[in-house]
Amino acid sequence: MTATVPKTLAERIEDLLPQTQCTKCGYPAxxxxADAIAAGEASYNQCPPGGAEGVARLAALLGKPDIPLDTTHGVERARPVAVIDENVCIGCTLxxxxxxxxxxxxxxxxxHTVIAELCTGCDLCVPPCPVDCIAMVPVTGERTGWDAWSQEAADAARARHDRRVARLERERAEAQARANARQKARETQRAPDLAPAAHDTPPASDDPExxxxxxxxxxxxxxxxxxxEMAKLGAGPKNTEHVSPAVQAQIDEADARRRRLGLSDGANASHPDESDEP
Structure with missing residues (x-):
């Protein structure tokens, strides 16, 4: 004999939802x-795709009164299907x-193209389209809510959504694993250079600087x-009193560079305008 685990309240509520995953109720799926309804955090009349019949189903399960659909979340309507204008589509994948x-x-x-048999009419593909090439076309005539849907269609949509969630989670995990591997490889390559021991310090003669x-x-x-030597021979430098601004700027830059390097040429340089008057 196989024991049957009873479903939780949230699972039984989910079974009664149309599984369009449209987010109109205010939740991501x-x-x-269903979890929010079971926890008393959301009302059971916030699902436009389920319409009035959906509210009645949930009310019966919860033992609560049948109340009108909360139209702040949307109105009950004929089920639409997304249609892409293939002449305008730019293939952005959004x-x-x-x-x-x-x-x-x-x-x-x-x-891109829509597989009409799989579309739940959720509208979620419309806002991100940058070229406005997606239209939601009603395909069920006067039938709305659950009259425009079926339990088989809901179960199939639920299965596809669950597979998609699992796939995206797997892809995120794989991407994170690859990123971690790259980071570890970089750290391994840097490790020998991070903290060399004192006895490994190269001698000054090997220091490029x-x-x-x-x-x-x-x-x-x-x-x-x-x-x-030139000064002893009376052949000292010429034109030391009238140096052009451009040349003086070069001299100043060279002096600054020598100071930054901690070097000295052993001579006391002076600007022409700082020389003592005779």
């Missing part, structure tokens, strides 16, 4: 709405991402000695 039951097929930058400073200092020393 039919199951969250409608495919919005469809809660995977009733739209297509590919990026390719024409130290080499650069030594080369510059040697060049400055050679220039200083050459300037001293």
């Amino acid at each position: 039919c199951r969250p709405y 409608c495919m991402q919005a469809c809660p039951v995977d009733a739209i097929v297509g590919a990026a930058k390719q024409m 130290a080499k650069k400073r030594a080369i510059i200092q040697a060049a400055l020393e050679r220039a200083r000695k050459k300037k001293e």
Whole structure:
């Protein structure tokens, strides 16, 4: 004998909902709405696709009075089907991402189309379309609410929605796993360079910056000695009193660069306008 686990109140409420997953009730799907009704957080008359008959079904289950549909969430209507104007569609895939039951097929930058037999008429594909190429066309004539729907259609829509939710969750998990793997690989590559031990510190001679400073200092020393030799021969630098602003700016920039590098040419430079008057 197989034991049967009794359904929760939320599960029995969900069984009575049309499973259009339209969010008009104020919840992201039919199951969250059922949970809210069971918890006393939502009223049982907030489902426009179920219409008056849907409210009556829920009232009977809950042992509550049959009340009118709350039209602030929408009105009972004939069931529509989404139709895409394929001449205008740009293949952005936004409608495919919005469809809660995977009733739209297509590919990026390719024409999309709606599988009419799978469409629940939820309207969710209309707002994200950037070119306004989707129309909701009534297909059930005068029949509205549950008269325009069936329990078989509701069960099929529910199954497609559950498969879609599971697929999206699996894709998110796989994407997160790939991101974690990439991050771990980057951290592994950086690890040897983060905190080298004291005995691993390269000697100053192997330090590129130290080499650069030594080369510059040697060049400055050679220039200083050459300037001293030229001065002894009476061939000192010319035009030291009337330096152009452009040349002086270059001199100042060179001096600043030497100071940043901690270098000195052994000479005391002075601006022409700072020289002592005779």
